[in-house]
Amino acid sequence: xxxxxxxxxxxxxxxxxxxxxxxxxxxxxxxxxxxxxxxxxxxxxxxxxxxxxxxxxxxxxxxxxxxxxxxxxxxxxxxxxxxxxxxxxxxxxxxxxxxxxxxxx
Amino acid sequence: xxxxxxxxxxxxxxxxxxxxxxxxxxxxxxxxxxxxxxxxxxxxxxxxxxxxxxxxxxxxxxxxxxxxxxxxxxxxxxxxxxxxxxxxxxxxxxxxxxxxxxxxx
DNA sequence: CATTCTATAGGACCCGGTACTATGTTCCAA
DNA sequence: TTGGAACATAGTACCGGGTCCTATAGAATG
Numbered sequence: 001x002x003x004x005x006x007x008x009x010x011x012x013x014x015x016x017x018x019x020x021x022x023x024x025x026x027x028x029x030x031x032x033x034x035x036x037x038x039x040x041x042x043x044x045x046x047x048x049x050x051x052x053x054x055x056x057x058x059x060x061x062x063x064x065x066x067x068x069x070x071x072x073x074x075x076x077x078x079x080x081x082x083x084x085x086x087x088x089x090x091x092x093x094x095x096x097x098x099x100x101x102x103x104x105x
Numbered sequence: 106x107x108x109x110x111x112x113x114x115x116x117x118x119x120x121x122x123x124x125x126x127x128x129x130x131x132x133x134x135x136x137x138x139x140x141x142x143x144x145x146x147x148x149x150x151x152x153x154x155x156x157x158x159x160x161x162x163x164x165x166x167x168x169x170x171x172x173x174x175x176x177x178x179x180x181x182x183x184x185x186x187x188x189x190x191x192x193x194x195x196x197x198x199x200x201x202x203x204x205x206x207x208x209x210x
Numbered sequence: 211c212a213t214t215c216t217a218t219a220g221g222a223c224c225c226g227g228t229a230c231t232a233t234g235t236t237c238c239a240a
Numbered sequence: 241t242t243g244g245a246a247c248a249t250a251g252t253a254c255c256g257g258g259t260c261c262t263a264t265a266g267a268a269t270g
């Protein structure tokens with residue numbers, strides 16, 4: 001127990017898979033496909049969906065922005081459709097959508 | 106119980122705070138300060154820290170990129186110091202740092 | 211051997227995100 | 241009632257983060 005891990009099940013699974021891979025029971029290809037299979041899908045969100053999402057969490061635009069580490073102005077633009085979140089921002093919004101805002105606190 | 110909530114403690118606390126706010130026991134200012142106090146701080150990460158973070162999770166650049174919903178090329182640039190993550194990307198990396206990669210799966 | 215996965219590299223490019231300022235409204239305290 | 245925050249929206253200007261493309265080389269696979 002020299003190393004310290006903070007994630008629970010996922011880490012254990014990954015370590016097991018990695019061990020199996022080292023032994024040769026699993027190739028890298030299936031290893032990668034395994035990783036991808038674990039991911040929550042990220043679908044684009046409309047302006048209305050973002051606004052509804054924020055209101056569902058009962059937070060203001062400013063507080064919402066603080067959670068996502070962006071500016072309140074950007075949240076305003078998302079909700080008005082002036083800008084569309086993409087990449088990391090979309091991933092964060094998906095996390096909030098699927099798991100609630102506490103998941104990104 | 107018409108509404109359905111997926112986050113646990115945080116939601117309960119927020120609802121309680123919101124109720125107190127509606128009654129008038131708490132003003133918006135303290136409400137916002139409460140929200141901010143719940144957030145995990147986001148500090149900038151160096152190229153080496155990002156690389157170490159990814160290797161700690163035992164995943165390749167490609168898989169790591171999939172988790173963060175960015176391109177593998179960008180992860181490469183982060184680790185070489187060509188680009189520096191900011192805003193939402195930095196928040197995601199902080200989440201991985203504090204809670205493990207399973208937190209953003 | 212051939213082939214795939216991996217990491218790195220560089221260039222071009224778009225638009226996401228930031229900073230700044232300004233307006234009107236709602237809310238709170240004096 | 242008045243003044244002052246906090247809130248939401250708005251507009252502009254701008255930087256650089258992130259994407260897409262292609263290419264190389266090493267390591268792992270079969």
